[in-house]
Amino acid sequence: MKVTVKMCGLRSEDDVASLRNLPVQFAGFVLAPSKRKITINTLCKLKTLLPHCVTPVAVMVNPTQKEVDDVIDRAGVTTLQLHGDESPDWCRALRKRHGSIALIKALAARGKETVEQMATYGDIVDTFLIDTYQPDARGGTGKTFRWEDIPAYLEAAREVRKPLWIAGGLTPENVQQLLTRYRPDGVDVSSGVEKNGVKSAERMQQFVQRVRAI
Incomplete structure (x- = not known):
């Protein structure tokens, strides 16, 4: 099984440069309120620096129609989270x-509750991503959730024939445990490959190496 890897919360040219030569499929750029938020202009710039094999993802929270139109029409990013x-x-x-x-x-x-939600989105979305619940944050918390519930999420995703990615507190130190036990289709990492709030090329490489070692 080849696991999909998404590196999220990229903010700078250095962050994007760290993806070179790494077998990563997706790069996430946060356009919602967050310490990792970037502007649409920065997205336009960083997107052009990505390796051709990496798909840019615009991460949005309750966007307006105009915000979505800008991402698609101005930045040319057509994968939305x-x-x-x-x-x-x-x-x-x-x-x-x-x-x-x-x-x-x-x-x-x-x-x-999440399993029931998944059924209502099954014919609309292309991929499900399960992240840690926290009332005051939408991702990027650095905290894991109850992994014992992952089999139920996987079953719900299989019923609608959609891949399931896992986020929330993943690090180079725990990602192999997740993959060995539960076998999700993909993993999404942000804070787990940072040092002092900044993306670490070393930790990004470690994360991917440990995913690919499974």
């Missing part, structure tokens, strides 16, 4: 407006 309360109907309308987009729907890990 929706990390807010975007409803199935909202996502369906977005896909109708922009037919070529790929949607990653992030859901907070809340057990049965």
Whole structure:
């Protein structure tokens, strides 16, 4: 099994440069309120520096239609990670407006409630991402959730034939444990490859090496 890897929260040319020669499929750029937030202009610039094999992802929380249009039309980024309360109907309308987009729907890990949510998005989104629930934050918390619930999330994703990625507190030190026990389709890391709040090329490399060693 080849696990998909997404490095998230990239903010600088140095961050993007650290992806060179790493077998990473996706690079996440946060456009929502966060210490890792960048502007649309920065996204436009950093996107051009990515290796051709890496897909840029715009991470958004409850975006307006104009914000989505800017990401797609100005930045040319057509893979969106929706990390807010975007409803199935909202996502369906977005896909109708922009037919070529790929949607990653992030859901907070809340057990049965999350499993039920996944069923309502199954015919709309392309990928599910399960992240740690925290009332005052939308990802990037550096905290794990109850991994014992992952089999239920995997089953829900399989029922609608969509891949499942796991986020929330992943690090080079624990990612092999996650992959060995639960076998998700992908992993998403941000704070776990940082030192003092800044992306670390060394930790990014360690993370990917340990994923690929499985």
